[in-house]
Amino acid sequence: xxxxxxxxxxxxxxxxxxxxxxxxxxxxxxxxxxxxxxxxxxxxxxxxxxxxxxxxxxxxxxxxxxxxxxxxxxxxxxxxxxxxxxxxxxxxxxxxxxxxxxxxxxxxxxxxxxxxxxxxxxxxxxxxxxxxxxxxxxxxxxxxxxxxxxxxxxxxxxxxxxxxxxxxxxxxxxxxxxxxxxxxxxxxxxxxxxxxxxxxxxxxxxxxxxxxxxxxxxxxx
Amino acid sequence: xxxxxxxxxxxxxxxxxxxxxxxxxxxxxxxxxxxxxxxxxxxxxxxxxxxxxxxxxxxxxxxxxxxxxxxxxxxxxxxxxxxxxxxxxxxxxxxxxxxxxxxxxxxxxxxxxxxxxxxxxxxxxxxxxxxxxxxxxxxxxxxxxxxxxxxxxxxxxxxxxxxxxxxxxxxxxxxxxxxxxxxxxxxxxxxxxxxxxxxxxxxxxxxxxxxxxxxxxxxxxxxxxxxxxxxxxxxxxxxxx
Numbered sequence: 001x002x003x004x005x006x007x008x009x010x011x012x013x014x015x016x017x018x019x020x021x022x023x024x025x026x027x028x029x030x031x032x033x034x035x036x037x038x039x040x041x042x043x044x045x046x047x048x049x050x051x052x053x054x055x056x057x058x059x060x061x062x063x064x065x066x067x068x069x070x071x072x073x074x075x076x077x078x079x080x081x082x083x084x085x086x087x088x089x090x091x092x093x094x095x096x097x098x099x100x101x102x103x104x105x106x107x108x109x110x111x112x113x114x115x116x117x118x119x120x121x122x123x124x125x126x127x128x129x130x131x132x133x134x135x136x137x138x139x140x141x142x143x144x145x146x147x148x149x150x151x152x153x154x155x156x157x158x159x160x161x162x163x164x165x166x167x168x169x170x171x172x173x174x175x176x177x178x179x180x181x182x183x184x185x186x187x188x189x190x191x192x193x194x195x196x197x198x199x200x201x202x203x204x205x206x207x208x209x210x211x212x213x214x215x216x217x218x219x220x221x
Numbered sequence: 222x223x224x225x226x227x228x229x230x231x232x233x234x235x236x237x238x239x240x241x242x243x244x245x246x247x248x249x250x251x252x253x254x255x256x257x258x259x260x261x262x263x264x265x266x267x268x269x270x271x272x273x274x275x276x277x278x279x280x281x282x283x284x285x286x287x288x289x290x291x292x293x294x295x296x297x298x299x300x301x302x303x304x305x306x307x308x309x310x311x312x313x314x315x316x317x318x319x320x321x322x323x324x325x326x327x328x329x330x331x332x333x334x335x336x337x338x339x340x341x342x343x344x345x346x347x348x349x350x351x352x353x354x355x356x357x358x359x360x361x362x363x364x365x366x367x368x369x370x371x372x373x374x375x376x377x378x379x380x381x382x383x384x385x386x387x388x389x390x391x392x393x394x395x396x397x398x399x400x401x402x403x404x405x406x407x408x409x410x411x412x413x414x415x416x417x418x419x420x421x422x423x424x425x426x427x428x429x430x431x432x433x434x435x436x437x438x439x440x441x442x443x444x445x446x447x448x449x450x451x452x453x454x455x456x457x458x459x460x461x462x
Binding site: 147151152154155157161164165167168169171172175176179196200203207211214215218219221 | 303355358359361362365366369370374375378379382383385386387389390393394396397398400401
């Protein structure tokens with residue numbers, strides 16, 4: 001418990017000291033989502049059909065690109081090595097790292113969505129459901145991306161490798177998220193997709209840390 | 222049992238053993254594929270709906286089977302390599318990966334060619350085709366990660382972790398794609414005429430299955446042999462060869 005608080009405090013403090021870094025994924029998310037209408041057509045009916053896809057693809061890319069350097073600073077300055085030696089399981093430390101990262105990037109992204117929803121033509125009354133879908137959705141993206149980040153931590157050029165590794169794994173989250181958003185926009189409550197996303201996030205939070213710890217230990221060898 | 226397991230882990234022993242096995246899988250594979258091809262292309266009657274176009278099934282279905290079989294073999298080998306730190310298991314996973322990817326690509330290509338006369342387009346977002354496509358991406362990810370490391374051992378183990386993550390995900394991906402697809406388009410297109418197939422059509426398919434699988438095993442063994450030689454090129458037993 002003490003370790004949990006200390007680790008979370010450290011990660012959040014680090015993020016706060018360098019707030020600019022945490023803002024980058026948000027700006028990326030906004031820009032990707034708002035560049036789409038320029039490339040397609042400003043027609044409202046057409047945009048509405050496209051909106052769920054744009055929203056979720058933008059969220060996926062923003063999560064993945066933001067995760068590139070999740071473990072890199074700790075790996076480079078040796079913190080990770082000390083954490084691997086500590087009595088707290090490495091998987092748990094990695095999980096906390098992902099959670100704090102999600103709090104400074106994923107959560108703001110969800111909070112920002114209502115603003116982006118307006119130009120994309122997403123009706124206001126469907127927003128509660130969409131935000132509720134995005135919460136487990138972005139968490140699942142972060143957990144999957146963190147596995148990729150752990151695998152590529154010791155590589156110098158991991159910029160493009162991470163999306164190549166993680167995008168196919170993120171397909172289910174993308175499908176359920178976008179489908180659920182479409183249902184919500186049609187006026188239904190997306191119970192099924194919501195449960196599926198919650199399941200995927202829970203799976204990522206339970207099995208993901210094992211993979212992350214394994215991957216980090218390989219890189220530390 | 223354990224003695225056998227440990228012996229298998231020794232590269233020179235594997236090299237000799239695989240060399241002895243390969244003729245026993247390679248020649249039957251060739252024979253079976255020829256028999257299956259003759260049976261499928263000449264002896265089997267044309268389909269009452271699809272005419273001769275259905276004959277691509279004799280390549281398409283075995284390839285699709287091997288694409289999935291390959292991934293499971295790769296993930297199993299990767300798990301063995303991680304758990305027992307067995308070098309040879311990583312070699313096996315590496316040998317299978319490009320092979321599985323090739324069969325996935327072949328399944329996609331033949332599916333697409335089959336789709337042209339049946340569906341009227343080269344590509345339909347059919348649930349099974351989409352799953353195959355994502356499987357191909359998973360193979361690519363594995364191979365890209367494996368090659369990205371300067372230290373081969375690290376690359377082996379990192380990509381092994383990825384293969385295990387992938388194998389947990391494959392059923393979820395398949396299920397989600399199927400769910401996505403049923404909402405997306407009417408199921409009439411995806412259920413192309415496969416009523417209970419007649420024996421005349423079935424036996425060449427089974428022969429092809431067996432032939433393709435034996436071919437896969439042969440090439441995998443041979444690739445693993447080549448990679449063993451390459452990795453052990455500085456050891457005494459390779460120099461003696």
